[in-house]
Amino acid sequence: MILDLKKVFLNENESISLHEDIEFPDMSEHFREPVSADITVRNRAGIAEFLAEVRLDYFCECDRCLKAMKKNYTFQFSHILIAQVPKDESDDYIQAPDYKLDTVSLLRDDILLELPSKFLCKESCKGLCPKCGKNLNEGSCSCVLHEPDPRLAVLKELWSE
Numbered sequence: 001m002i003l004d005l006k007k008v009f010l011n012e013n014e015s016i017s018l019h020e021d022i023e024f025p026d027m028s029e030h031f032r033e034p035v036s037a038d039i040t041v042r043n044r045a046g047i048a049e050f051l052a053e054v055r056l057d058y059f060c061e062c063d064r065c066l067k068a069m070k071k072n073y074t075f076q077f078s079h080i081l082i083a084q085v086p087k088d089e090s091d092d093y094i095q096a097p098d099y100k101l102d103t104v105s106l107l108r109d110d111i112l113l114e115l116p117s118k119f120l121c122k123e124s125c126k127g128l129c130p131k132c133g134k135n136l137n138e139g140s141c142s143c144v145l146h147e148p149d150p151r152l153a154v155l156k157e158l159w160s161e
């Protein structure tokens, strides 16, 4: 949603609050349900603040055993908004040119930064056997995964000469 924040920017103590359900169609594999966002923009002593609480279900696979899962997250974000483009670009501020703010693109960046880069079904996930692909959380397989003892390898070479 594009918020018009002119009223908030220009009036001290002015604020707006809204609820928005946000979809990311290009990432629908992970965001199968809309992200629920409660957004407030307020002017405190002449400074425009953006506050949001988002709740979302993130669909992903365990990085070790590939089990499909759904993780639930709640994140809080806050930003200082500025209407003019500053001389120095800064990450401390979010620009709202012409008092307009695109909540979807801002929250999308916020959420993607906040999500962990790895997902595990559980900390102790044993993963898959690299040889037969069995999910080792469900039991062990009979594969021999140990590298041959290097000393034996040397002996073997000697024998074969």
Ligand SMILES: [Zn+2]
Residues within 6 Å of the ligand: 062, 063, 064, 065, 066, 067, 120, 121, 122, 125, 126, 127
């Ligand atoms: Zn796992």
Ligand SMILES: [Zn+2]
Residues within 6 Å of the ligand: 129, 130, 131, 132, 133, 134, 141, 142, 143
């Ligand atoms: Zn195996």
